[in-house]
Amino acid sequence: xxxxxxxxxxxxxxxxxxxxxxxxxxxxxxxxxxxxxxxxxxxxxxxxxxxxxxxxxxxxxxxxxxxxxxxxxxxxxxxxxxxxxxxxxxxxxxxxxxxxxxxxxxxxxxxxxxxxxxxxxxxxxxxxxxxxxxxxxxxxxxxxxxxxxxxxxxxxxxx
Amino acid sequence: xxxxxxxxxxxxxxxxxxxxxxxxxxxxxxxxxxxxxxxxxxxxxxxxxxxxxxxxxxxxxxxxxxxxxxxxxxxxxxxxxxxxxxxxxxxxxxxxxxxxxxxxxxxxxxxxxxxxxxxxxxxxxxxxxxxxxxxxxxxxxxxxxxxxxxxxxxxxxxxxxxxxxxxxxxxxxxxxxxxxxxxxxxxxxxxxxxxxxxxxxxxxxxxxxxxxxxxxxxxxxxxxxxxxxxxxxxxxxxxxxxxxxxxxxxxxxxxxxxxxxxxxxxxxxxxxxxxxxxxxxxxxxxxxxxxxxxxxxxxxxxxxxxxxxxxxxxxxxxxxxxxxxxxxxxxxxxxxxxxxxxxxxxxxxxxxxxxxxxxxxxxxxxxxxxxxxxxxxxxxxxxxxxxxxxxxxxxxxxxxxxxxxxxxxxxxxxxxxxxxxxxxxxxxxxxxxxxxxxxxxxxxxxxxxxxxxxxxxxxxxxxxxxxxxxxxxxxxxxxxxxxxxxxxxxxxxxxxxxxxxxxxxxxxxxxxxxxxxxxxxxxxxxxxxxxxxxxxxxxxxxxxxxxxxxxxxxxxxxxxxxxxxxxxxxxxxxxxxxxxxxxxxxxxxxxxxxxxxxxxxxxxxxxxxxxxxxxxxxxxxxxxxxxxxxxxxxxxxxxxxxxxxxxxxxxxxxxxxxxxxxxxxxxxxxxxxxxxxxxxxxxxxxxxxxxxxxxxxxxxxxxxxxxxxxxxxxxxxxxxxxxxxxxxxxxxxxxxxxxxxxxxxxxxxxxxxxxxxxxxxxxxxxxxxxxxxxxxxxxxxxxxx
Numbered sequence: 001x002x003x004x005x006x007x008x009x010x011x012x013x014x015x016x017x018x019x020x021x022x023x024x025x026x027x028x029x030x031x032x033x034x035x036x037x038x039x040x041x042x043x044x045x046x047x048x049x050x051x052x053x054x055x056x057x058x059x060x061x062x063x064x065x066x067x068x069x070x071x072x073x074x075x076x077x078x079x080x081x082x083x084x085x086x087x088x089x090x091x092x093x094x095x096x097x098x099x100x101x102x103x104x105x106x107x108x109x110x111x112x113x114x115x116x117x118x119x120x121x122x123x124x125x126x127x128x129x130x131x132x133x134x135x136x137x138x139x140x141x142x143x144x145x146x147x148x149x150x151x152x153x154x155x156x157x158x159x
Numbered sequence: 160x161x162x163x164x165x166x167x168x169x170x171x172x173x174x175x176x177x178x179x180x181x182x183x184x185x186x187x188x189x190x191x192x193x194x195x196x197x198x199x200x201x202x203x204x205x206x207x208x209x210x211x212x213x214x215x216x217x218x219x220x221x222x223x224x225x226x227x228x229x230x231x232x233x234x235x236x237x238x239x240x241x242x243x244x245x246x247x248x249x250x251x252x253x254x255x256x257x258x259x260x261x262x263x264x265x266x267x268x269x270x271x272x273x274x275x276x277x278x279x280x281x282x283x284x285x286x287x288x289x290x291x292x293x294x295x296x297x298x299x300x301x302x303x304x305x306x307x308x309x310x311x312x313x314x315x316x317x318x319x320x321x322x323x324x325x326x327x328x329x330x331x332x333x334x335x336x337x338x339x340x341x342x343x344x345x346x347x348x349x350x351x352x353x354x355x356x357x358x359x360x361x362x363x364x365x366x367x368x369x370x371x372x373x374x375x376x377x378x379x380x381x382x383x384x385x386x387x388x389x390x391x392x393x394x395x396x397x398x399x400x401x402x403x404x405x406x407x408x409x410x411x412x413x414x415x416x417x418x419x420x421x422x423x424x425x426x427x428x429x430x431x432x433x434x435x436x437x438x439x440x441x442x443x444x445x446x447x448x449x450x451x452x453x454x455x456x457x458x459x460x461x462x463x464x465x466x467x468x469x470x471x472x473x474x475x476x477x478x479x480x481x482x483x484x485x486x487x488x489x490x491x492x493x494x495x496x497x498x499x500x501x502x503x504x505x506x507x508x509x510x511x512x513x514x515x516x517x518x519x520x521x522x523x524x525x526x527x528x529x530x531x532x533x534x535x536x537x538x539x540x541x542x543x544x545x546x547x548x549x550x551x552x553x554x555x556x557x558x559x560x561x562x563x564x565x566x567x568x569x570x571x572x573x574x575x576x577x578x579x580x581x582x583x584x585x586x587x588x589x590x591x592x593x594x595x596x597x598x599x600x601x602x603x604x605x606x607x608x609x610x611x612x613x614x615x616x617x618x619x620x621x622x623x624x625x626x627x628x629x630x631x632x633x634x635x636x637x638x639x640x641x642x643x644x645x646x647x648x649x650x651x652x653x654x655x656x657x658x659x660x661x662x663x664x665x666x667x668x669x670x671x672x673x674x675x676x677x678x679x680x681x682x683x684x685x686x687x688x689x690x691x692x693x694x695x696x697x698x699x700x701x702x703x704x705x706x707x708x709x710x711x712x713x714x715x716x717x718x719x720x721x722x723x724x725x726x727x728x729x730x731x732x733x734x735x736x737x738x739x740x741x742x743x744x745x746x747x748x749x750x751x752x753x754x755x756x757x758x759x760x761x762x763x764x765x766x767x768x769x770x771x772x773x774x775x776x777x778x779x780x781x782x783x784x785x786x787x788x789x790x791x792x793x794x795x796x797x798x799x800x801x802x803x804x805x806x807x808x809x810x811x812x813x814x815x816x817x818x819x820x821x822x823x824x825x826x827x828x829x830x831x832x833x834x835x836x837x838x839x840x841x842x843x844x845x846x847x848x849x850x851x852x853x854x855x856x857x858x859x860x861x862x863x864x865x866x867x868x869x870x871x872x873x874x875x876x877x878x879x880x881x882x883x884x885x886x887x888x889x890x891x892x893x894x895x896x897x898x899x900x901x902x903x904x905x906x907x908x909x910x911x912x913x914x915x916x917x918x919x920x921x922x923x924x925x926x927x928x929x930x931x932x933x934x935x936x937x938x939x940x941x942x943x944x
Contacts, residue, residue, distance in 0.1 A: 019276070028274070033189075034187075039862065041863055043862070043864060091180075091183055094176065094828050094831075094832045096179060096182055098663055099408070100409060101357050102183060125871040126872060129872045132863070133871075134409045135409055136836050137834075137877065
């Protein structure tokens, strides 16, 4: 099937099988390997990307479903020169070890902070509960997202 | 990135990690990210039966499917003498089944196709004629007379026995039990579980017929050892095999063994002369790669009425699955380091015996985030200690303290023959009790019980044993378990450090740079760390069993000191002083008493390439192979506080206090991260992580919907504490760390749950403490919602 999708601000066209999963389209067809494939059953969240701004688990979305839509991956979430506060927070608070779950965590955390810029610890834990991490025990991931919340310059601040 | 101090970071600093940059940008490079020109993909036909005879494998329809390049069967490999491979435990394992399948998920055929979808389609077209056989699932029945013999491929194998092992003084221990005022005995099961790293196992094999070189990108925790083993198995010359272990998405022991998929990818690349990728799905990872634990154990303690331990005894039935692929530091250790079971206690007599058996389950086992079988040993001891405390009516804290090895006894030679490298167990427990506020906790528990709430407090005090070698005791296929570091300072004073170990997330690129920084007085930012490529790193045995810091960290310190010795010669030459007149200040050599006459490492490095003293070789480069004199013995004191929902049986971990002593700390931030992760694994093990089978051998936990791991909402906020008693033999005083929490946490959780239920007569509960299990126990003991 022919499809057209805006990936990280760039229009991509492809002819794909209807059964192709979005995660494989992103990784194998577009070569964007920052999105990881961890489980097949949408439990682990390593494949989390944004579809029209909403986090989805790309292992359980068909690529053709994104025809005419916008997809953002970890590669497209930052400017190429400046890291986002969430990315920086993961570095500052040691929110990653092996790095495999990290892109998915960052995608989930980023969209969550857009909805809830001043979250409590419990709210962060709820927000990332669909993303598994085997290395960090989650505590520093929670701190990383908290760091981003505390270090995001927002227009309304001080207004 | 964060601003760094002008002097840079050094040993002991909470240095943010150097490796983070690529991972937070999605630029990590894992095996599945490797894409080579002409690369093909693969899929594996796996057995639906746990035990069945193979009558025929028909691949003809699959070969006709467009896009399929080859289907390799056991018969094909057998013709090349490659159908079976040796395991790390000295057994054999089928690469692709020929005669029988022996566990559900076993590899039967290997399909190579243009992409992974076509390869999966082809699996459906392969017709295997199976004849189901009876199964052995419960390891306690494996040696029954009517049990089907699983390994009838082995000459002389007439039952399902693998080994009988014992250690300690049986007679002295028996005597202790006969004479003791009190004895306790507890049967317990440490269930089978799985390391389940977020990245599954995989490889890209790339054989170049024009050069004869085989390059294998591989999820390997031990690339050098794997190169040697690959060479031995395949007959390919070792100098033409290159293993590249790129970024690894977590290992936890899962990536220590060699799996059939790696071998098949290499064989397919040889046959097709094209790169071939093999990448497991999650269910393949959970069903066929190495499990952990699966020990049925009996723990016994003999003691005086006032709680002094006189003897400890244990008996094990060890389920190793269909092939004995146990990862251990040599064939001499069929139960790994289980003999550490007397732990941090001064035990005068001890004895353990184990029977290893085959079953129709996946082969193994490996040490999931622990040193070889230490989790089982410590669980046995800590659980039995609480049973003894219950029997004596004694506070579990008091009982532990009464039996601790005292710091004055260090270095301590245990009755099982281990020489502990220092430790202060009283200090660890004191610190844990202080953080927990034990007196207040007891008061809180009294009130909770009055209100009918099920609150429990559980303890676990233990020693680990990590950092194999020494080479004379520990080896892989005969290769002694040293490790190596190679260090070069470039003319501008920047350094490259190459290691024989391989990080899977532990942060080596940062912490090993910090070791060099501390030894040579250069910023850690100026040290680049390389690992994982066998062509470009010195031979080492890899990363597992918390051995990187104890062995390779020591090698890094020693190679830095060699460099410093040569630097001293160069400085003496440049400063026109005798070597004996120079002193090292931490970042420079200076003439004693003349601080203005000095050279730092940057200046010395430049001189090493531009103004070499007569009789010296140019350059500033060295390699060290370090064989540790002993293992290291990090230890911990953990306290877990739980509350159980009377209605649902759900166990909530309210608090978890973990005090650890891993000796001198290289990067406290990294250590805390390792502790957090290990605690999550340990708490998950106690509460939910389990691999179970039905009677026919069907795997019941083959996806993350059924193999449950701790999520962010179940994980508690960890309360960490530390004490530091330097290792008596490690050149930096450091010990391994990342596995202590996986060892120490499960008994603390179970002890807390049993404590919560003890007023109702509960003395033991087997893991995992799922709501359904706890609910049943509540109802059995008359606890109403």
